Amino acid sequence: MPKWSMVIDLDKCVACQGCSIACRMENNTPVVSPAESALGRLMLWNDVFPLQAEEHGAIASAQAKFLTRPCMHCEDPPCVKVCPVEATYQDEEGIVRQNYARCIGCRFCTVACPYGVRYFNWYAPAWDEGLERHLNPDRVSGDGDLEGPAIRPKGVVEKCTYCIHRLHKARERAAAEEREFRPDEYVPACVQTCTGKARFFGDLDDPNSTVSQLAQSRRAFRLLEEAGTHPKTIYLHEG
């Protein structure tokens, strides 16, 4: 059973925010008005932040630094622990899932996630004129289950799912073609689109996969390692 993981090489990231846009189109994240956005209600499952320049002695580093941030898909996720109804949970392949059909909107997970990657639907989702014709029809749904790009009702929490619907589709394709599913048949939209080819995706349990090789790199680090969440989204330092 694969354990999905993403590696982001900050050396290669050009901060174009292509991943953010690809994610938005792929996952139908609602568009919010500038006024709402100023309130802090912008939704970007995968956000790109400018980082503060570090000071070395008297000299501030001239180089601008950026950080792109999807969900960390923590191995020990604080968000999952606190959910009272198991609307967010970790599946056997390590993906932290979010079920819109069950979430009661208590927002406990949003305050518990130390990375701020969870977004709440303050209003019913809306799209600008024309955009709603380009919504991704993919969804993961079942009995009492609604996930992925499916249109969320208002009042529930959503977040990066490593494009769980792509995994489902890849599996279904393999099944239809009556062959075994290979872990390299599936990547999230941000990985596929990344301009600088800075993102890698794959099975962390496979010693030959790119991600597990890169995770060995001396440049590898994880965000807030001290928080004990054991992220599976791994970064490679610049330089």
Added chain:
Amino acid sequence: MRREKTFHPPNDNEATVLAPLRGVTVRDQTLWIVLLALLGMGVAAWVYQFVNGLGVTGMNRPVYWGVYLTNFVFFIGLAHSGTFISAILRLAGAEWRKPLTRAAEAITLFSLPFGVASIIIDMGRPERLLNMIIYGRFQSPLLWDFTAVSLYLFSSVVFFYLSLLPDIALCRDRLTEVPRWQRKMYRILALGWEGRPEQYHRLERVLDGMAIFMSLLVITVHTVVSWVFGMTIQPGWHTTIIGPFFLLGAIFSGTSAVVIVLAILRRVYDLKDALPIRLFNSLRKLLIVFSLGWIYMMIAEYLSVFYGNIPEEMEVFWQKLTGDYAVIFWLMTILVFVIPLLIFIFRGKDSIGWMVTAAVLVNIGMWMERYVVIIPTETRPRLLYELLRGAYAPTWIEWTITVSLFAGLILLYAVFTRFFPIVPLWETAESLEAESEMDKARERIFKFGAKFGSGFKQKSGD
């Protein structure tokens, strides 16, 4: 026919205490209508929020929790008045508490529903509330809360009702001129109480037993409420002191609320004899202890954070002491601690006016304290606190709902006091027939308390 034989322990204050029950005045009705209107506005605001989404509040990312959670913690805290006074002091055998037990317990009973309501109001999808039962997972502190608070509500109702029982029977037998439906209500609620010695005996035993359980519950409930915050790893919340600190704050604000309520009841219902001034003096001593305890907790918490100097903790720390929340933080300290303590020590003795002033300040301050515990942490999230600076300003929807919750609490209280005696007549009677029996029973159950309590009684008899 059994009713003829019903024994009611003689009580000098019976006439005064029952007087407010003999008729509802126009003033009452006006008050009720005003409160109902406020409550109605809250309901309308909530419906508006339900239809449009939580976007109508000021909450955002990263301040996902705001005034509603503050109200939740505050109301549950207020509820601790009653159980503290009637259960913990009952176990300690503090006899002085007797006249004010019911007034205090009523605060518990009537503020709990509004605590529960606050949680439901805060939910993005309140219609999925049942998911908490269907899919409930006990890893979540929210489910601990859910369980603890429902248990608390349930046992408070039982505890309250049991101690009310002999007095309902008294109403049934004495208030013969009230409207028919009211007499019928007393008859049904009295459950055929006859006041036989063994009934009193049994009642006392049950109340003593329940008091033990309730005391444990009171500690659990507010600790669990704090754990909703404390169990996350957010800076400013993740401390081991948060449980005891919340608990102390709860009992502090609850006991202050009792002072306010007593003063109002005394004035409005003319209960000067039934609620003597020495009650205020006893409460004053408790309140001095609580305010000192509060500052002790404050120092213990903030000094260790400051000394440890962990970057993400310091962000929240400075946010409170000198940042966006500095005004409310220092105002809170003055309102909860500085002014009330000075009043309690230098002015409070024998002065109801001063005691009420201090108690009101404490409660305003405690609400602010809950706010200051919850919000600043959220404005400085752990990751990238340099970038993701949150801010929060509640909207009029949130304020309307908050006001209506308080109006609802006052409404329930006001209505209740017009139909049931707010001073427990049987508990304050000069002698129950079963008095000696009762003491023996108490001694059996709670040996230490009975002895310790008798000492306490003498000392607090001023």
